[in-house]
Amino acid sequence: MLRLAFAASRGRMASLAGSFVALMFAVALVAACGMLMESGLRARVPAERYGAAPVVVAGLEQAVLATEDDFLGVPLTEPVAIPATLAGEIAKVPGVAKVVPEIGFPVGLTGARESVTGRSWESAALTPYTLKKGRAPATPHEIVTDVTLGHEIGQKLHVTGRDGLREYTVTGTAEPGTNRPGEDGPGADGRASVFFTPGRAAELFARPGKVLAFGVFGDGQSEELARRVERALGDTVTVYAGDRRGMAEDVTAREGREMLIAIGGSLGGVILMVAVLVVASAFGLAVRQRDREIALLRAIGATPRQIRAMIGQESLVIGVAAVVPGLPLGVALGRWLFDQFVARGMLPRGFTPVTGPLPLLVAAAVGLATAWLAARGAVRRAARVKPTEALGEAAAERRELGRGRMIAGLVFLALGLSASAMAMYMAGETAAATAGAIVLLLITAATLLGPWLVRLAARLAGGVIGRTSPVGGYLAVANTRTAAKRLASVAGPLILMFAFAATTLFSQSTIAHATTRQALDGNRADHILQAAGPGLPPEVARAARELPGVTGVTETIRTKVIGDTTELGSRTLKPMAAIGLTVPVRGIDLGVTSGSLDRLRGNGVALSTLAAGGFGASVGDKVRLLMGDGTPVRLTVVALYERGLGYGDVALPYALARDHSASGMSSQLYVTGGAKEGLAALAPGLTVLDRAAARAAIDTAQEFNDWVNRLLLGMIIVFIVISVVNTLVTATGARVREFALLRLVGGTRRQVRAMVRWEALLIGALAVVTGTLITAPTLMALTYGLTGSPLPHIPSLTYATMALATMALAYTATLTPTHKTLLGRPADQIRR
Template sequence: MSAAWAMVRHRFASFAGTFVAVFLGVAVVAGSATLYLSSRPQAPARYDQAPVLVTPPAPGTGDLRDRRSWTSAQASGLADRLSMIEGVTAAVPDPWFYVQRLESGRPLGDAQASLIDGHAWSSVALGGYRLTSGRAPAKAGEVVIGTATPPDAATRTSAANAGLDGSPTGVRADTAVTEATAGRVFEDAAGGAMAGITVEDSAAGKVTVGGEKVALLTSAGPVKWLVTGTVDGPGFYVTDREAAGRASGVQVIGLTVSGDPERVAEAARAVLGPDGVVRAGAERDALEPGSVTRIRWIGAQLLIALVTLGAFATVFVVSSTCALSAAQRRRELGLLRAVGATPGQVRRMMHAETALIALLAGVLGAPAGMAAAPLLAGPMVRTGLEPAGFSVTWQPAALAGAIVLGLVVSLAGVTAAARRASRIPPLDALREAAADPRPMTPARWVVGPLCGVAGGALLASMPALPLEMRSTAGLGAAMLLLSAAALLSPVLIVPLVRVVARPWRRTATGMLVREGTLTGVRRVASTAAPVLATVGLTVLLAGTVATIEVAAGIDETAKYPEGIVMVPDGTPGLSAAAVTAQGAEPELVTRILMTVGDATASGYATGRGDALVLDRFSAEKLGAAAGDTVAVRFVDGAETELPVGAVADETTLPSVMVREHDPDAMTGMLVLDKTPVATPGTRVLPIHDFVMEEIDEEGQLVDLFLLALIGLTAGYTAIAVGNTLLMATAARRGEFRALRLAGAGTGQVLRVVTAEAVLAVAVGAILGGLVAGISLAGVRAALEDEIGRDIALVLPWAATAGVTALCAALAVAAAAFPLLRGARDSPAGAS
């Protein structure tokens, strides 16, 4: 350890690449882990005064969308039983339904949040909300409007603008505000009597309590309800009876308690048995709205990808840096072997050196990453990767974990280099040669061709593979071919350099660049390999995504007849009134759970026709065919048995059943064959434009992921390239002194070094682009076979040029810096 410490202390510049790689990796891991651990589910604010919540038993499918419901009668019966428990002050069922405010015929607020904005009046007790003006609703057609938007339901303005939250393009995000600007409530001085009090609220607009009817949109269509009062919470509150009729079952019963909530929860479990799930404490957070959970999930995928890529890239850069360092220290390590150092001592010394660098980089990088995490909270909310109200909290586990992970991946990266270094013979202390000894190791000769053969075979076999596997097989073949090119780069570089440098072979600079590159194949390969991988991945990933988007647009457009479609505009779906106004029958979409024996299948079903039709996947999962009987559970908790009329492409149910059991069901889109009738919450556009909008919405999220992943990869590549050339150029000072002694000026030597760096980057970019282009052509061919149509091959020229230019700029800077720094050295020092 003392030898390792002395080496690190006196030759820290040799370990700069390892330090920077580990620092960046630990910072990425610490920051990402802090963001991930800070983003935890939270129970909705409307249950703040209900420390114990009861939900129906889970259906056992593992899909969060398959939450079961009680019927209204079942929920009332269970609430009566729960209210008898000692310590329970109230047991309140909480049915919710879709409602959205209209202003000048335009829906306000967030489409997805509005799905749960309608509530029964009795549920205000669960959030501790109070009547701030007017009176409670007493009959159908009356409503109390909330004047606040809690953090958990705050509208996702930027996500809606970017189309990343699953809501239709065109949401009026400009009308969305948060609790801080929710509005002003002027209470009646007479003690709550209705006296024309004006309320201004973000979701409710301007209404007058006590006489004005507010225009709202429900799943059935537009309605006008009399505003009887306001509460200091969010949402729209109607009578319990009307809420029960509009809601698709009851999913939550809230308990307000006096005393110990845990004791009440235990008593509730004993009373309910298998009829319900009792949640207290942190278990309540499982009731976070699905739209918010989806946002957290999307953000989590990006953070997990960043952590994984950061760890692997750190291993790669550390391994590359340590391998080059060991090659440059060959005489030094040979001298240690000559004076009696054993192979084990050499390995332990290199591991100790790397461990010291990793600990230092980790101790500095982890706090830096955690300090940067709060700066990313706002952008993540704006891009729809975290819900509104998200904030970063102190996470000591992220700090410690990132440091430990940095140490582990650094030791993993140095293992191969340390093993090779320990095999250096003592006689190497007496040798010095400019040519690289054996740039191709036996492992490269074995693994490289194997990867190439496997990748080529996979591309060749793609026409025989099932259609659904071809795109995946194409990506796998590309990864194998890129790995083969990186492993065989020392062999491929020689002929490629000869071809690229041929036009300048007769000039002095060209000759020096050509021969210096061919002599230092290991150095060039260490520079070109990361460029090859990064350019190849950029071309492959960005090109595949762009090509798939083109194919998806062609394929989806072909599913519809030529014409126009009516789609939601700022709403989660088309209301029944909007569809019937066009002279069409609503095709309501609902979610069902189907059972045959012990087999279950869940999914969406469309209300159409007068019989149950199963999609092929569900029929196979259930083992059901036409004529069999299937048990169906609807979203409102009701169950029935239906005969299977047929097996087709999608699941359909009798329309009357969907209306009866899912009052909140809406139509997704409507193909029009005549002049449309304007209705609230709808818009009309050509089918092709609609399809491309849908693809663009998903593509924006994919592009965001690509930007993050390619950016991080390019950053690590820049580190690897810069560190390789910095170390290599510093080790060639004797060679440069000899050139100046022979009459070359500093400018001439600088041109040679710069040309070598650019040549190495160009070689890597050419190899990566060629391999990725071949693989991308295979992916396109697979997609063409899959959809039966010609597809244009999309090459990401801008992204490829940007990544290559970044690598070239850093390569030139890293190669020139040691030369300029040592420009004052006397050429007499050359030996």
């Protein structure tokens, strides 16, 4: 059978080309996703700030919730402080020679476009920094700066910290030492340092009795020392050693790692689903084109088992051939994606991709398994046909669907419609989360019921096509009705392409439109103040309130919290965007529906209606939150509001948000009244935005956020388009004998081309209509869950472009091989 499979593969290279290309790109995409996941799990960042410390002890990386059925971990988004008293416990660990505390925080420096890291001078040994000129700081008004900043001894500098803008004198410049061999280069932090006295650094850190981390020096191997420290301290801290130390320097490194895992996992799952549908369609078409061959083998005595074995082994031959180029292509694609994330700032500098054997082995196994299962599923019925019926079955396609396929298709259709209807009665993000399941269920149903859809399209459009083109149109409709299964194999990938692209693009457009609209509707300020670096010092807000004509100033801090919520009856942790606000709130209208933001003080909290649905809370109820640094709080709901997409699902008292943020400074000031010139003069480096500029900034931020989705969507669409083109070309190229017969009985080339043209337009239109019907309930569930309205935002130009592109793809990929096929002599072609 293996020899026969090789022989059959060599003889049918053209018909198997679509399966090969689909498999090759599926393997490449799965390998690239596997690389992203492995990089998220194993990626290391060279240590920079902690380059000299063999072991680093820092706070927990994530908030953890242990339930009866699961173990949930959510990464923390703010630096986690740990008790300074742990230094004594660490010092008692055998082998520890010295423990150096680290106090680090972002500060703004006059003339610097980005924030720098403020540190205590005693932390200099962790890098290590050594004085190049001058002396260490001795008073609260003295600092030592990084040599890369280019300052001179005695120079006066203004530094912005959480307690305001202060003037300092440079008493020295320090130079970072070289890390250990193989560890040179920028790490996760990538920022220059400014050193204060230990007392002044503690004031700016603003967490009495706590530090950011400890550098541990000792004898022996760092890994062994780390294990001893970890055993002594338990699970209340995270201990880093070796090439993991860079992960302790900046929370963005941990966030980047989680992002890679999430993107790799979710994208890999979608690609696997798409690959199964596309490859199954390609193999189904290839097997149907071999009906005569299979029928002949059954007629001369081949058993169903032998037929299945032959097709299965043939699929493995194709699978192996696709895996060989697919794996290196996947590695190249994975590295390119990784570089794009770094270039866009979504991953910190120093992150490097990891290329291990496991993702490649998984991709190869997925490719081979997909090929084998798709081929076995396609040949299942053909192998069961009785020998006496085999040749008759090959001569004409059965009109009815197999019972199993029909039942499965109807079940998936019912599940998809039921899920869409149920989502309309769900609250908050639970409804939006069902969108992915709905589109998968409906696409699967459309693929299984494809022949029915093709015949229905022919019946509905047959009269119009027949009157428009009496010969070509009539032949197209007749052929569509009698060859529905073959055309369904062609229509399936087109439907998948349109539905998937429409769902993804219009989900983004709906969310982006709602977010932008809420942000703009809620902005009642005449000016928005912001600054480069970590934020705005508190005296800017005080000075702004005293300016003539200013009627209100609201200080804001953007942060994230973790909600301890319940979804579908299960307790879970959910990251949420949050905003800290000073009261009374002026210049921002959150769209309060109940309660009052004037009570947003102390232990009060305001929730969006979406978040309130997840908590099951209303005004007066208590909710559990974890601040960005992992501190648990129990707050009382004082208000509910509508504009959660524009301003975050949680509104916190300003003081609470400030105390648990790294910088402790305002992100933006919303100012009503006043003159732009007067506001701009409040502090150096201020940016004053009017409403038009604020709208442009929102659009820019939204475009950046959508970049990842567009990139990942583009990869999948390119994969589907390549598969669609191959399927269309293969299907049309296999109709040589059919076209030859039509010409021998009197049909002209023009009439045959007209028939194919109408078939292509019919299949393209079917893909657009069916894809739209699949997209509609999916988007309604998403939109209703996020905005309370079932009407999504669908840009008409984008929809029209997608529809025309789908029709053009079907038309071009069908007519091109048809033209080539019609160049031959029909008498010669009929013998094939």
